[in-house]
Amino acid sequence: MPNHFLGVEGASVSFGKREAQVRALRGVSQFFERGTLSLVMGPSGSGKTTLLSLLGCLLSPDEGTVFIEGVAVNGLSEAERTTIRQKKISFVFQAFRLFHSLSAIDNVALGFELRDAALPGRMEMARDLLVRFGLGGKLDQEPNDLSPGEKQRVAIARALAGNPPILLADEPTASLDAQAGRNICQILRSQVDDDGRTVVVVTHDPRWREFADRTITLCDGQVEQEEKNL
Amino acid sequence: MGFGPEEAMYVLVRVDKGYPTSDVQQSLRERVPEVDVLTRDEFARKARTYWTIKTGAGGAILTAAVLGFLIGLVVVSQTIYANTMENIEEYATLKALGASQGFVARIVLTQALICGAVGSILGLLAVVPSIGYAKSLIPWIYTPWWLLLVMVVPSLAMCSLASIASVRSALTVEPGRVFRA
Numbered sequence: 001m002p003n004h005f006l007g008v009e010g011a012s013v014s015f016g017k018r019e020a021q022v023r024a025l026r027g028v029s030q031f032f033e034r035g036t037l038s039l040v041m042g043p044s045g046s047g048k049t050t051l052l053s054l055l056g057c058l059l060s061p062d063e064g065t066v067f068i069e070g071v072a073v074n075g076l077s078e079a080e081r082t083t084i085r086q087k088k089i090s091f092v093f094q095a096f097r098l099f100h101s102l103s104a105i106d107n108v109a110l111g112f113e114l115r116d117a118a119l120p121g122r123m124e125m126a127r128d129l130l131v132r133f134g135l136g137g138k139l140d141q142e143p144n145d146l147s148p149g150e151k152q153r154v155a156i157a158r159a160l161a162g163n164p165p166i167l168l169a170d171e172p173t174a175s176l177d178a179q180a181g182r183n184i185c186q187i188l189r190s191q192v193d194d195d196g197r198t199v200v201v202v203t204h205d206p207r208w209r210e211f212a213d214r215t216i217t218l219c220d221g222q223v224e225q226e227e228k229n230l
Numbered sequence: 231m232g233f234g235p236e237e238a239m240y241v242l243v244r245v246d247k248g249y250p251t252s253d254v255q256q257s258l259r260e261r262v263p264e265v266d267v268l269t270r271d272e273f274a275r276k277a278r279t280y281w282t283i284k285t286g287a288g289g290a291i292l293t294a295a296v297l298g299f300l301i302g303l304v305v306v307s308q309t310i311y312a313n314t315m316e317n318i319e320e321y322a323t324l325k326a327l328g329a330s331q332g333f334v335a336r337i338v339l340t341q342a343l344i345c346g347a348v349g350s351i352l353g354l355l356a357v358v359p360s361i362g363y364a365k366s367l368i369p370w371i372y373t374p375w376w377l378l379l380v381m382v383v384p385s386l387a388m389c390s391l392a393s394i395a396s397v398r399s400a401l402t403v404e405p406g407r408v409f410r411a
Contacts (some may be wrong), residue, residue, distance in 0.1 A: 049409045059404040079331070086328025086406075087409050093408060094356060098324045114328050158327075 004067040006055060006166055006198055007031030012065035013050050013221075024050040026221040027064065028207070030098040034165075036190045037199040039208050039229075043219035049170060050216065054193050055200060056089050069096045069165065088114055090159035092188075094171035096151040098158070100142040104130060104150075105139040108157045115162030129157040133187065149180025154186055167191060168204040185211045269303035269336030298390055306349070310342050314396035318403050325405035338397045339390060350382045 012024040017081075025047045031119045032055075040048045053059035054066050057073055064178055068084055076084070090111075090196040098107050108126035108154050112119055133153040143151055152172060161165055167189065173181035189211040190198040201208060209215060209229055233241070245254050251269055258267040268276060281296070282288030321334055357378070365371050 053406050054407060056326070058404075058408070075341065082325070082328055082330060086330075089328075091326055091408065093323075097319070097324075097408060099320055111327065114324070114333070117333075 004070045006069070006200070007036045007067050008051065008054050008061065009065045009197070010069070011051075011054055011061040011066065013054070013059065014109055018104050022203060023221050024100060025054075025061070028218075028223055029064075030223060031067070031217060032198055034198050035158075035192055035196040036213040037189060037201065037211060039212040039215040039219070040200060040202045040206065040218060041215055042224070045126055046218040047221040048218055050221075052168050052170055052200065052202050055166075056091060057084050064087060079195050087162075088164055089166045089168060090161075090164040092152070092155055092159050092167065092169040092172045094174045096143065096148075096155045096175075098151060099154055100143050103140045104116075104135060104146065104154045105141055107143070107154055111158035111161030115164070120219060126157070128162065129160060130154065133157055147180070148175050149183060152180070152184050153187065156184070160191070163195075167197055167199045169199065169203075171203055171205075173203065178207075181205065181207060261322040299384065302349075302385070303388050303392050305391050306342070307347060307395060310338070310345060310389075310393050310396045311399070312397055313341065314338060318399065319407070321400040322403045322405055322407045325403065326408040331401055334400050335397045336398050338393050342389040342393035342396070343386055347382075349389070350385045353385070354378055354382075 006203060007030050009029045011025050011028045015022045015024055039052060044049050054061055060074060065074055073084060074080060105126050108129055111121045112122040112125055127139060130136060135150060135153055138150060173184050185208055187198050192199055197221060212229045214228045216223055245251050255267050255269060324334060361373050
C-alpha cells in the first residue's frame, strides 16, 4: 500500500478545448513520503508544473485523486483548499515572488501572518529565520536591493514561516549563479534532514540530484523514469 | 402701516424686552392680515427654503455635488483598478500562500480608504482658504467647522464604492498563475 502522505493517484489534467486541448498529465500516480526531498524533472511541457500545482492545491485534476497529508482534497471547496495551503503547504518560486514594497523582514512576517493572523511575535520570528539564513544584515532592505540568491533565501524564509510540513519549489535555482544555487540546495536539504519536512522540487538543474532522495522524470504528461538518489 | 406694496418689501419690528414675540406676532397678524408676519427663525427658514427650492441655486448645488460624487467615483475607481491590475501577480501570490478572500479584499479596501483619506485632506486644504475668501466677499456665508469633517464620510464611502471592481478582480485571480513565469 503506498504512503499517501502527499501525492496523486491516476491524475489527468487537460487545458484548452477540442483541437487546442493539451493533456498536461495522463493518469499519473506518484506519492511522496514524509521527510524526503524529491525532484521532478523532464523537458518543458512534460507536466512538471502541473503536477506541482496539483500537489499545492492550486489546481484540481480532471480525473484522479490528490492526497495532502493522507487526505483526498479533490472534493473540497476553494475556501477549504485555501486553508490547506495556509496551514500545510508552502511555495518557493523561480521568480521569488516577494512583495516589493515590503522589506525582507516584512515579507517573512507576512508569511507568519497569513498562516496565523493572531500569532504574537511575528517580527521576532521573522528576524530569527532571516538570521538563520545569513540575512541578519539585510532585514530592512527591500527585495530590489537584494541579490538573486538573497531574494531566494528571503522567499524560503517566508515559505518556512509558520512551519508548514510541505514545501513545493518550482525551479528555485534557475535564476541563480552556481554558488547561490548550491546554497539554496543545501538549505532545502536541511529542511528535510533537520525538520522532517517533505520537499518536492521541480527543476531542470542537474546539481539537485546529489541533494535529492529520488528523481521522477516526466515526459508528455506521464512518468517516464523513477530513480532513488540517496 | 402706511406703506404701499411698491414701497417696501420688509419691515423690521424690534420687540422690547419683556414682551413675548409670539403675542406681538399674533397682534400684528390681526391688524394687517394681508402681510406675512414672521419671527426671526420663521423668516430664516422661509428664506432658506426659497433659495434652496424655489430658485435654481439649490438644484444647481445639488447637481454639482452629485456630479462631483460620480466623477470622483469614476476617477478613484479607475485609479484603484489600475493599481490592482498592476499588482495582480502579487494578489495571486498572496492567494497561493493561503491568504483568505477576506484578507485580499481588506487590502484593496484599505488602499481605497487611504486614497479617500489623502484625497479628503488635500481637498480640505484647498477648500478651507476658498471658504475664507468667499466669506471676505459675502460675510453671511455660514460654514460650520463640523461640515468639513462630515464631508469626509461621503468621500470615504465613495472610495469604498469605487473599490468594488478592484476587489472583484483581486478575488477572482487564479492562484495557480504563480507558476507561470
